[in-house]
Amino acid sequence: MGKSPGSDKNGLKKGPWTAEEDQKLIDYIQKHGHGRWRTLPKNAGLKRCGKSCRLRWTNYLRPDIKRGKFSLEEDDVIIQLHSVLGNKWSTIAARLPGRTDNEIKNYWNTHIKKKLLRMGIDPVTHTPRLDLLELSSLLSSSLYNSALNPTGFVGNIGPMFNPNLLSLATAFMSAPNKNMENCNNPGSIQAQNQTGNFQCQNQVESFQGNQLQNPVQICPTSSSSSTVMTQILQANSNHFSANQTLPNLWQLDDYVNNYSKGFLPMQNYGYYPDSNQSIISSSTDQNQACLTENIPCLNPLGSILPTPSSSSTPLNSSSNTYVNNNCTSGITEDIERDSYCSNMLMFDARNVKGCM
DNA sequence: AAGGGTAGCAACCGCCTGTCA
DNA sequence: ATGACAGGCGGTTGCTACCCT
Numbered sequence: 001m002g003k004s005p006g007s008d009k010n011g012l013k014k015g016p017w018t019a020e021e022d023q024k025l026i027d028y029i030q031k032h033g034h035g036r037w038r039t040l041p042k043n044a045g046l047k048r049c050g051k052s053c054r055l056r057w058t059n060y061l062r063p064d065i066k067r068g069k070f071s072l073e074e075d076d077v078i079i080q081l082h083s084v085l086g087n088k089w090s091t092i093a094a095r096l097p098g099r100t101d102n103e104i105k106n107y108w109n110t111h112i113k114k115k116l117l118r119m120g121i122d123p124v125t126h127t128p129r130l131d132l133l134e135l136s137s138l139l140s141s142s143l144y145n146s147a148l149n150p151t152g153f154v155g156n157i158g159p160m161f162n163p164n165l166l167s168l169a170t171a172f173m174s175a176p177n178k179n180m181e182n183c184n185n186p187g188s189i190q191a192q193n194q195t196g197n198f199q200c201q202n203q204v205e206s207f208q209g210n211q212l213q214n215p216v217q218i219c220p221t222s223s224s225s226s227t228v229m230t231q232i233l234q235a236n237s238n239h240f241s242a243n244q245t246l247p248n249l250w251q252l253d254d255y256v257n258n259y260s261k262g263f264l265p266m267q268n269y270g271y272y273p274d275s276n277q278s279i280i281s282s283s284t285d286q287n288q289a290c291l292t293e294n295i296p297c298l299n300p301l302g303s304i305l306p307t308p309s310s311s312s313t314p315l316n317s318s319s320n321t322y323v324n325n326n327c328t329s330g331i332t333e334d335i336e337r338d339s340y341c342s343n344m345l346m347f348d349a350r351n352v353k354g355c356m
Numbered sequence: 357a358a359g360g361g362t363a364g365c366a367a368c369c370g371c372c373t374g375t376c377a
Numbered sequence: 378a379t380g381a382c383a384g385g386c387g388g389t390t391g392c393t394a395c396c397c398t
Contacts, residue, residue: 014368015367015368016366016367017366017367036383036384037383038382038383038384051368051369051383051384052368054384054385055367055368056367060367087386087387087388088387089386089387090385090386090387101385101386102365102366102367102387105387106364106365106366109364109388110363
């Protein structure tokens with residue numbers, strides 16, 4: 001792994017460490033301590049530069065290194081510390097015993113960054129992505145003005161921020177190729193333009209595409225993202241209008257303020273659990289059962305992040321439990337970690353009339 | 357089964373900062 | 378005050394393993 005094997009101009013070896021080199025380094029440091037790293041390799045009989053020895057020791061050989069997957073709690077700590085400290089990996093590592101800065105940096109780049117992007121959050125600023133906000137705003141205004149929904153959203157609402165739009169937009173804009181995965185994931189929706197059938201795979205009974213004004217191709221194989229988004233929103237607007245229910249849209253200012261204070265209402269991603277405002281709860285009992293049985297936990301960070309008391313969404317409502325119950329129902333950690341995107345699609349699938 | 361694509365991560369690179377003479 | 382050196386840090390590279398077609 002790592003760099004290709006070889007030697008530099010001084011005859012010092014580069015590339016992956018061998019077990020023999022590791023043992024030499026361990027033996028030397030256990031006997032003498034590392035002392036000056038520059039002189040260590042010579043004293044230890046290693047043809048490595050001191051810097052390489054230091055990195056090998058601190059990132060891999062140190063006895064207190066904690067191996068294995070990061071826990072959800074560690075995820076939370078990393079995200080919160082990163083929101084305050086930025087890319088100060090060593091400072092963040094100091095708060096996570098046994099984890100190295102390099103390990104945290106790699107984990108951030110390969111896991112958490114993607115997770116935040118999928119959630120529509122800029123991993124650098126920890127605020128909603130501006131490009132997606134623009135799209136969300138554009139699409140929202142289009143939705144409000146839709147002839148299909150003349151009364152549902154207009155009025156004194158003002159510019160709103162719907163995290164579901166943002167999430168969905170993220171799914172299409174930030175990682176378009178990934179969406180093919182989502183289409184194949186359990187819980188995702190799969191539209192088939194050719195047949196007109198529109199299915200919510202595994203999660204709910206299938207329903208016919210003719211219940212939509214426009215059959216939708218969720219998987220963006222050929223149509224543009226914005227077209228897909230518009231169609232999804234139109235599908236949603238049909239539902240909202242039919243139920244005369246104002247969706248619990250999320251005020252951007254509240255979001256930014258809460259998030260900047262560490263109050264990220266993660267529980268809102270993908271679901272509106274409040275019975276008075278919920279899209280989900282306006283469905284039939286039968287479909288409630290469907291949701292109860294099939295919705296994976298969407299709140300892997302909620303265990304640490306506090307619930308915003310001032311949120312426009314009453315997160316502590318009793319109807320919230322059907323989501324949380326599933327957090328402990330045998331779903332693997334990996335699925336919890338990585339299910340954001342598919343869950344976001346699930347949300348929209350359920351919003352569509354006939355899927356409920 | 358094979359080939360291509362991608363994710364994960366160990367290791368390197370180069371810059372920055374602190375220390376000391 | 379300043380220059381050299383050591384160590385620290387964040388970003389990047391590239392190999393391996395795994396997944397998908």
